[in-house]
Amino acid sequence: EAQVTQNPRYLITVTGKKLTVTCSQNMNHEYMSWYRQDPGLGLRQIYYSMNVEVTDKGDVPEGYKVSRKEKRNFPLILESPSPNQTSLYFCASRTGWADTQYFGPGTRLTVL
Amino acid sequence: QKEVEQNSGPLSVPEGAIASLNCTYSDRGSQSFFWYRQYSGKSPELIMSIYSNGDKEDGRFTAQLNKASQYVSLLIRDSQPSDSATYLCAGGGNKLVFGAGTILRVKS
Numbered sequence: 001e002a003q004v005t006q007n008p009r010y011l012i013t014v015t016g017k018k019l020t021v022t023c024s025q026n027m028n029h030e031y032m033s034w035y036r037q038d039p040g041l042g043l044r045q046i047y048y049s050m051n052v053e054v055t056d057k058g059d060v061p062e063g064y065k066v067s068r069k070e071k072r073n074f075p076l077i078l079e080s081p082s083p084n085q086t087s088l089y090f091c092a093s094r095t096g097w098a099d100t101q102y103f104g105p106g107t108r109l110t111v112l
Numbered sequence: 113q114k115e116v117e118q119n120s121g122p123l124s125v126p127e128g129a130i131a132s133l134n135c136t137y138s139d140r141g142s143q144s145f146f147w148y149r150q151y152s153g154k155s156p157e158l159i160m161s162i163y164s165n166g167d168k169e170d171g172r173f174t175a176q177l178n179k180a181s182q183y184v185s186l187l188i189r190d191s192q193p194s195d196s197a198t199y200l201c202a203g204g205g206n207k208l209v210f211g212a213g214t215i216l217r218v219k220s
Binding site (some may be wrong): 031033035040041042043044045048050056058059090097098100101103104105106 | 113118120143144146153154155156157158161163200202204205206207208209210211212213
């Protein structure tokens with residue numbers, strides 16, 4: 001089954017404790033993105049990647065890191081999480097810029 | 113900053129009516145436009161994509177694009193209670209920008 005998977009689905013952590021949210025797709029997509037979704041603000045792009053080793057900042061990259069060492073994986077790293085990073089996070093992938101973007105199931109992160 | 117604007121709603125329509133959702137975008141370089149539906153607590157799912165001026169129809173859904181006015185719309189005919197959701201408009205190219213979404217409520 002073609003899908004984007006994210007782990008963990010739910011995470012409660014404390015300020016400053018490094019964490020990684022994994023994202024993997026099995027559709028051989030070139031493009032992958034991370035978004036955060038907050039009430040009233042919609043989906044805001046954190047980082048995106050157009051291919052292996054090619055990443056670029058989205059609209060809200062501060063406090064986040066990404067890497068794209070393999071085509072299928074695009075982990076999101078929070079080196080020192082803060083409460084304002086409490087949000088619902090989505091990973092997404094697509095073949096090209098004009099193509100359908102498929103979303104993962106989401107990761108609900110709470111930083112205390 | 114590139115922006116996509118939507119009326120947050122809620123937009124309430126009776127069952128069987130036409131729901132009209134609208135979106136404007138600021139980046140004239142945007143090449144692709146998408147409408148996604150998102151149920152509460154779920155991930156967005158694609159409804160329609162549109163790339164050129166005019167209308168595109170798919171079942172009960174029609175997307176309209178007017179690049180001169182930087183305007184995208186989605187019409188839902190014969191609205192059903194199951195259409196009640198948040199509808200997200202997105203536009204761009206390599207980078208996709210999403211609007212904040214319009215809440216649609218279809219009353220039976």
